[in-house]
Amino acid sequence: MKSVKHWIGGKLVDGDPRTSEIFNPATGEVSGTVAMASAADVDAAVAAAAAAFPAWRDTSLVRRAHVLFRFRELLYAHRDEMAALISAEHGKVHSDALGEVARGLEVVEFACGIPHLLKGGFSEGVSTRVDSYSIRQPLGVVAGITPFNFPAMVPMWMYPIAIACGNAFVLKPSEKDPSASLLMARLWQEAGLPDGVFNVVQGDKVAVDRLLEHPDVRAVSFVGSTPIARYVYETGSAHGKRVQALGGAKNHMLVLPDADLDLVADSAVSAGFGSAGERCMAISVVLAVDPVGDELVQKIVERVERLTIGPGDDPASEMGPLVTGPHRDKVASYLDVAVEEGAKVVVDGRETPVRGGGKASETPGFWLGPTVVDHVRPGSRVHVEEIFGPVLSIVRVGSYEEGVEVINAGEYGNGTAIFTNDGGAARRFQNEIEVGMIGINVPIPVPMAFYSFGGWKSSLFGDTHAHGTEGVHFYTRGKVVTSRWLDPSHGGVNLGFPTNK
Ligand code: NAD
Numbered sequence: 001m002k003s004v005k006h007w008i009g010g011k012l013v014d015g016d017p018r019t020s021e022i023f024n025p026a027t028g029e030v031s032g033t034v035a036m037a038s039a040a041d042v043d044a045a046v047a048a049a050a051a052a053f054p055a056w057r058d059t060s061l062v063r064r065a066h067v068l069f070r071f072r073e074l075l076y077a078h079r080d081e082m083a084a085l086i087s088a089e090h091g092k093v094h095s096d097a098l099g100e101v102a103r104g105l106e107v108v109e110f111a112c113g114i115p116h117l118l119k120g121g122f123s124e125g126v127s128t129r130v131d132s133y134s135i136r137q138p139l140g141v142v143a144g145i146t147p148f149n150f151p152a153m154v155p156m157w158m159y160p161i162a163i164a165c166g167n168a169f170v171l172k173p174s175e176k177d178p179s180a181s182l183l184m185a186r187l188w189q190e191a192g193l194p195d196g197v198f199n200v201v202q203g204d205k206v207a208v209d210r211l212l213e214h215p216d217v218r219a220v221s222f223v224g225s226t227p228i229a230r231y232v233y234e235t236g237s238a239h240g241k242r243v244q245a246l247g248g249a250k251n252h253m254l255v256l257p258d259a260d261l262d263l264v265a266d267s268a269v270s271a272g273f274g275s276a277g278e279r280c281m282a283i284s285v286v287l288a289v290d291p292v293g294d295e296l297v298q299k300i301v302e303r304v305e306r307l308t309i310g311p312g313d314d315p316a317s318e319m320g321p322l323v324t325g326p327h328r329d330k331v332a333s334y335l336d337v338a339v340e341e342g343a344k345v346v347v348d349g350r351e352t353p354v355r356g357g358g359k360a361s362e363t364p365g366f367w368l369g370p371t372v373v374d375h376v377r378p379g380s381r382v383h384v385e386e387i388f389g390p391v392l393s394i395v396r397v398g399s400y401e402e403g404v405e406v407i408n409a410g411e412y413g414n415g416t417a418i419f420t421n422d423g424g425a426a427r428r429f430q431n432e433i434e435v436g437m438i439g440i441n442v443p444i445p446v447p448m449a450f451y452s453f454g455g456w457k458s459s460l461f462g463d464t465h466a467h468g469t470e471g472v473h474f475y476t477r478g479k480v481v482t483s484r485w486l487d488p489s490h491g492g493v494n495l496g497f498p499t500n501k
Pocket of ligand 1: 145146147148149150154172173174175203204205208209223224225226228229246247248249279280386388414455459
């Protein structure tokens, strides 16, 4: 049985004796325990980060970049090990876990360009013999609080940039799949990052609350569900911190009648059921504009029935289990809600066979196969609530306008996609839709590392999105310096406000 600890000041630390269980979602068995930090454990991590900060801030940009390059190489070399840790605790299949490591690595690669990213501006001669320049400086100790669904990639949206900018970082990963964070810590150390610049506190609300209140934590990045994102934003802001808090999602794919329906069906199934639908950018609702509904549903069902469900470490598996038993039960409960609401369950994931087991509902482990619900009514619970599992809803709409109205009426604004061959419609969509990340014939439009990731409305609280240049802005603050080097002919005392003569 493994025992996952904290990583503070470059060492594994036991901390408070309270622990929580870690499960193997494919079997339902307990595979280990994870430490649950007390406020004192968080204080120790923040103190280690605060002690490491001044020297790291003063480390040259080029040396910081060297450490990042080495970290990138080490992480790439250990990608299979990282993916195996993720699969064992999250349940996602190995290839999908490798994909998340690859997307995280892209942020590290972006952060390797920090000498360029932190270039300021310089204006010579803004007034007589006066020059002005802008610089960006790190904040100090910054924290990241992350969800279970991307235990490697989401922390990597944050810490490569935070650390490259010269901050010291405290990560509080999800207690459901905490092991990836310790491999990252080990690799940072091997890459030559000074101890204390990257720390991990394992835990739950106790750790989160202490990070939100701690006077030495200057900024908090959060990714998770909307109620907790709102809480983190409000509490962190009330304690004077800079906060970006990314929340939940309910992403729609709008299918216009001129779209290529085979492409649409492939995309809907890939984006709906990859990672068992436990992605904040998963497509969970297909809005089929008349008259394509029946044909599209038939194409989706054909594909769903061919999917192979099984343990994440089985190379034949295309979709793994859900993360925990309670989460599986919650997701499965929506099948009953769908029936109560008058929708039609056309593929029932409880019946899906699991490799090496029986049907999903009777196999040990947290199984639910891909589920398709047709004729979901706009505004019904199945339509609007974040289910965060392998349940794809089909909503029939009469027109493009009706589809846009349905999307814009939603609480969330994370991602959305339009499938069409009509460039004018696509262009109108990107303009009219109230969502932060848009795909045009792309079902999971996750921005590249050099753009920024974030939704609108209840999908993000705060001003800045994650990574890209907005990430650099989040983890630094600006200064403007105005300098004058006098020559002997300076003009003497002048009590007037400085203006340019
Ligand atoms: P969660 O909100 O339950 O947990 C996220 C983090 O908050 C974890 O570290 C957890 O320990 C902590 N936490 C949980 N309850 C808390 C509480 N009461 N007080 C303080 N901290 C608390 O989210 P999850 O179930 O781990 O992840 C799934 C959610 O994350 C989904 O809603 C998904 O849409 C969202 N998500 C969003 C994005 C995005 O970019 N917008 C990305 C990934 C996941």
